[in-house]
Amino acid sequence: MLLHTVNKSPFERNSLESCLRVAEDGAGVLLIEDGVYAAMDNTQVSDLIKKRMGNVKFYVLGPDVDARGLGNQSMIDGVESVDYAGFVDLVEKHSATQAWV
Amino acid sequence: MEEEWDEGGPEVVKRFMYVNRKAPYGTVYALEMLEKVLIAAAFEQDVHVVFMDDGVYQLKKEQETKAINMKNFSPTFRALEGYDVEKLYVEKESLEARGLTVDDLVVPVEVLSSEELKGLMDKQEVILTA
Numbered sequence A: 001m002l003l004h005t006v007n008k009s010p011f012e013r014n015s016l017e018s019c020l021r022v023a024e025d026g027a028g029v030l031l032i033e034d035g036v037y038a039a040m041d042n043t044q045v046s047d048l049i050k051k052r053m054g055n056v057k058f059y060v061l062g063p064d065v066d067a068r069g070l071g072n073q074s075m076i077d078g079v080e081s082v083d084y085a086g087f088v089d090l091v092e093k094h095s096a097t098q099a100w101v
Numbered sequence B: 001m002e003e004e005w006d007e008g009g010p011e012v013v014k015r016f017m018y019v020n021r022k023a024p025y026g027t028v029y030a031l032e033m034l035e036k037v038l039i040a041a042a043f044e045q046d047v048h049v050v051f052m053d054d055g056v057y058q059l060k061k062e063q064e065t066k067a068i069n070m071k072n073f074s075p076t077f078r079a080l081e082g083y084d085v086e087k088l089y090v091e092k093e094s095l096e097a098r099g100l101t102v103d104d105l106v107v108p109v110e111v112l113s114s115e116e117l118k119g120l121m122d123k124q125e126v127i128l129t130a
Helices: A015-022 A033-039 A046-050 A062-067 A084-093 B029-042 B053-059 B074-083 B092-097 B114-122
Strands: A002-006 A028-031 A057-061 A080-082 A096-100 B015-020 B046-051 B087-091 B110-112 B126-129
Touching (some): A002 A015, A015 A028, A015 A046, A015 A096, A028 A084, A033 A062, A033 B053, A057 A062, A062 A080, A080 A084, B015 B029, B015 B114, B029 B074, B046 B114, B053 B087, B087 B092, B087 B114, B110 B114
Parallel strands (some): A002 A028, A002 A096, B015 B126, B087 B110
C-alpha cells in the first residue's frame, strides 16, 4: 500500500484533491509543510479529508503544524500527528511513497 | 552625507499596497514581502498591508518554528507599528474560509469584505502582490 505525501495548501492547489482521487482504500496520506492546513477542522476544505476518513489513514507532521501556529487549533477527528521519526516509520512500512509536490 | 528629507520628510509619498496571499513557511514569498514592506516604511511611504487567501495564515498566533529550523517572523508584524505601518487589513472571506477569527491573529487588523477591499485597492498608486 502506498504512502502519499502532500505538501501544498488545499486552498491554493489541488494536490490533495488529486491524491485522494487516486488513493486506494487502505493507503496512507501524510500531510507535510503547507499541506497540514488541510487537517484543520471547520474550514472550507475540511470535507476533503472527512469524506475519506475511515478508508484512508491520515497523518500530519507535528513540527509543520506547530510552525504554522495550528498546535491548539481543532484538527479533524482521526488525523494522527507524527514526528520526524514517525515519518520515517511510515515510509518504511508502506510499499512505496508518492510525493504530490 | 546630506539627507534631503531631514527637514520635512520624504519628497514624494505614494500610497503603496502590499497584498499577501501566501502561507508563511512553505515558500519564501511571505518573508520577502515583509522585507519589502519594511523598505517602503523606511522611505516613509503611505503603506497599506493586505492579507488575503493563504496570506492570512502569516498572522496566525502561536507559531513555533524551532522544530522546522526556520525563523518565526510573525513577531515582526507586531513591530510594524514602530515603523508607522499601521494600516493592516484582512479579507473577511479568506479568514472565514479558514475557520479563523481576529482573535487568532498576532496583531490588530481591520477586517474588510472583498467589496470594501476592492475600493481600497482602487485608490492605491503602487500595488505589489505575492
